[in-house]
Amino acid sequence: MASPSKHTAKQYLTGYLFISPWLIGFLAFTAWPFLQSIYLSFTRYNIVSPAKWVGIANYRMLLTQDALFYKSAWVTIKFAIVSVPLAVIAGITLALLLNINVKGITVFRTIFYLPSIVPTVATSVLFIWILNPNIGLINKSLALFGIRGPSWLNTSPWAFYSLILMSLWGVGGSMIIYLAGLKDIPVHLYEAATIDGANPVKKMWHITLPMMTPVIFFNLVMSIIGSFQYFTQAYVITPNGGPEQSTYFYSLYLYNRAWKYLDMGYASAMAWMLFMVIFFMTLLVFKTQKKWVHYGG
Amino acid sequence: MAVNDSTTRSRIKGYALLALAIIVTAVVLATGNETPRKYPHRKIVRFWHRWQGDWEKQVQKIVDAFNQSQTEYEVVAVSVPSGGSDAKFILGVIGGDPPDLMSMFSGAVPNLAANGFLAPLDSLMTPDEKARFFKDSYPSIRDIGTYKGKCYGVTIGADLMALYVNVKQLRDAGLDPDKFPKTLEELEDWGLKLNQYDKKGNLTRLGFLLNDIGYVSHYFGGGFDVKDDGRLLLNTPQNQRALETIVNYRKKLGFENVLRFQAGLNDIEGAASWAFMHGDLSITYDGQWRVEELRKFKPDLEYRVYPIPAPKEGGTPLGGLVGGNYMIVPVSAKQKKGAWEFLKFWTGLDNPDRAATFYNMGGWLPYSPAVANSPTFQKWLKKDHQFQAFLDILASPNCKAPPPIANLQFLNDLITRAEDEATRGDVTPKEALQELEDKFKEERNKRRELGYDE
Numbered sequence: 001m002a003s004p005s006k007h008t009a010k011q012y013l014t015g016y017l018f019i020s021p022w023l024i025g026f027l028a029f030t031a032w033p034f035l036q037s038i039y040l041s042f043t044r045y046n047i048v049s050p051a052k053w054v055g056i057a058n059y060r061m062l063l064t065q066d067a068l069f070y071k072s073a074w075v076t077i078k079f080a081i082v083s084v085p086l087a088v089i090a091g092i093t094l095a096l097l098l099n100i101n102v103k104g105i106t107v108f109r110t111i112f113y114l115p116s117i118v119p120t121v122a123t124s125v126l127f128i129w130i131l132n133p134n135i136g137l138i139n140k141s142l143a144l145f146g147i148r149g150p151s152w153l154n155t156s157p158w159a160f161y162s163l164i165l166m167s168l169w170g171v172g173g174s175m176i177i178y179l180a181g182l183k184d185i186p187v188h189l190y191e192a193a194t195i196d197g198a199n200p201v202k203k204m205w206h207i208t209l210p211m212m213t214p215v216i217f218f219n220l221v222m223s224i225i226g227s228f229q230y231f232t233q234a235y236v237i238t239p240n241g242g243p244e245q246s247t248y249f250y251s252l253y254l255y256n257r258a259w260k261y262l263d264m265g266y267a268s269a270m271a272w273m274l275f276m277v278i279f280f281m282t283l284l285v286f287k288t289q290k291k292w293v294h295y296g297g
Numbered sequence: 298m299a300v301n302d303s304t305t306r307s308r309i310k311g312y313a314l315l316a317l318a319i320i321v322t323a324v325v326l327a328t329g330n331e332t333p334r335k336y337p338h339r340k341i342v343r344f345w346h347r348w349q350g351d352w353e354k355q356v357q358k359i360v361d362a363f364n365q366s367q368t369e370y371e372v373v374a375v376s377v378p379s380g381g382s383d384a385k386f387i388l389g390v391i392g393g394d395p396p397d398l399m400s401m402f403s404g405a406v407p408n409l410a411a412n413g414f415l416a417p418l419d420s421l422m423t424p425d426e427k428a429r430f431f432k433d434s435y436p437s438i439r440d441i442g443t444y445k446g447k448c449y450g451v452t453i454g455a456d457l458m459a460l461y462v463n464v465k466q467l468r469d470a471g472l473d474p475d476k477f478p479k480t481l482e483e484l485e486d487w488g489l490k491l492n493q494y495d496k497k498g499n500l501t502r503l504g505f506l507l508n509d510i511g512y513v514s515h516y517f518g519g520g521f522d523v524k525d526d527g528r529l530l531l532n533t534p535q536n537q538r539a540l541e542t543i544v545n546y547r548k549k550l551g552f553e554n555v556l557r558f559q560a561g562l563n564d565i566e567g568a569a570s571w572a573f574m575h576g577d578l579s580i581t582y583d584g585q586w587r588v589e590e591l592r593k594f595k596p597d598l599e600y601r602v603y604p605i606p607a608p609k610e611g612g613t614p615l616g617g618l619v620g621g622n623y624m625i626v627p628v629s630a631k632q633k634k635g636a637w638e639f640l641k642f643w644t645g646l647d648n649p650d651r652a653a654t655f656y657n658m659g660g661w662l663p664y665s666p667a668v669a670n671s672p673t674f675q676k677w678l679k680k681d682h683q684f685q686a687f688l689d690i691l692a693s694p695n696c697k698a699p700p701p702i703a704n705l706q707f708l709n710d711l712i713t714r715a716e717d718e719a720t721r722g723d724v725t726p727k728e729a730l731q732e733l734e735d736k737f738k739e740e741r742n743k744r745r746e747l748g749y750d751e
Contacts, residue, residue: 044747046412047391054747061743134561154556240713259384260706262412
């Protein structure tokens, strides 16, 4: 009979063997390039030639000589400031509405979830048409009320707000998580509140929202990370950074530096700056969670 | 009995798992199949290009003609989407699986050459071919593929721009197409007369629009250039004048009005939806490939093609800036010799008259006067005589290539940005060009500090 420790070791081994394809993939295609890019950020590197050590030159130039670095960073920060709260509010509101027991609710849930699984590129192309100033759905709708809609993607700041609007299109993904969170709230809490005479607003404020905070926290962290890495939609819709560079996102600039100008060392330094910002933002949110996230459920 | 049942169930499970494993293996292996070959015994030459739609069919015809012409190689053509094609090429090279030949947009060639991605094509040419290529080519076409004295790109699809003029709309507006403006100022007046608006003041037809400073500046005796000795010709009086003209003309039309009008056009290259075909544009400047498109999709449209007239004072007629598709061979290509054989076949370096047919199929500009003067090309020109305007520009000493510098794409982005800012009225043309030059110098200093040659 095998000893308990041997049995446990065997169990671990079996487990690791099962996940080994993922582990190998992670180490080779994520962890190694991730670590390698730290070194590359201190080099001049064009992929085909060996990297040449340049010390902190890339970082120094980024911080002291590159106006576009600050401009693109500001566009991204602004995007995060506007889009993250909007996504949280829209996600919770939709989840609350889709939590009501009405006939055909599953159909409504499917309808609201569907956009989030449409490929981003397809969605972006669709929005180019929706936002067309002459024949687009939005301006045609505004025209019914006598409003002349703006030239959305060609003028600043409308191009930026168009991308914010687009970001709400995929809110169905977080909505499903909020919905699951809502379903998880024990009914007896509402029953007790009803007995105590609480009205719907009080129930929402004192039960629903506090009980939802773990889910809000999760979605908040994911939204912050996602908004700082915002790229595909901007690349497809405004590949040159949009009118007056109003949609020149940090990741778009990083991509251009890497693949268009073949400056991989500089791009690696940019990627690490972005990583540090995201890391500290996430850390900040984690630090605050004690004050507002309740795991009482 | 229960034991038998459980044995049967586990057997069924086993067979099901085996069947699943076979299906998965078959699917995985099936996706790894090689491209179907017509001549499997020949050496394969993998050719990536960026043409789609009707052009892709024309390219395939040329590939088929080459494959039938000899017995050593088989060219297999793959169309890759234009967006991000440079990144795909780079990934192919670093992944050890590059194409043997690729048609790349000209702006990317110097940077790829400077960074060691490309094989110099001179090394594949025989001494005779090399001498002929450098002697025969149109200078601008030759220069755009040259980096530090070596040829890294040969075109089979160079592009130039000229004015397409809707004859009927001119006549309806009381303008005589036979007395076409000789100066840019006259042309602008004609454009304003040809504009049409709806009751709300929105443009419904655009007479003429002056834009693209990178191109237009060549008619003002300017152009954005970086000389071999490092001198910058960016914020020059000529370029300033060109940008001022663009901005002033746009003001007359209304910036927002033009934006809205353009956004409403369903303008897809290579398709029958070009706004000029449908009468939305009276005079517009566009590429030479439109001649062939008009012949195919709108043969009844009466139109003319003229070079853009130069401004009255200080102008340089028949100016232009060559761009377009350039054939490149990656440094790690497995079949460089085969790639060169195909490239020679297509360009007509060995037989200009045979290659003339290929240029005509896509409405492409020939690489040399030898092709342009060949009997086949001349015969086609009689049928599509509007194409002559482009040949006149190509042969002009005022037709230039962009500077062969490694950071050409960075410069091109700066030029686009400067025009955008100036036409929106954010800055004056002078300020926009000053900013452009400052940014370029800054970038050049950065590159030098990092150890780049330029």
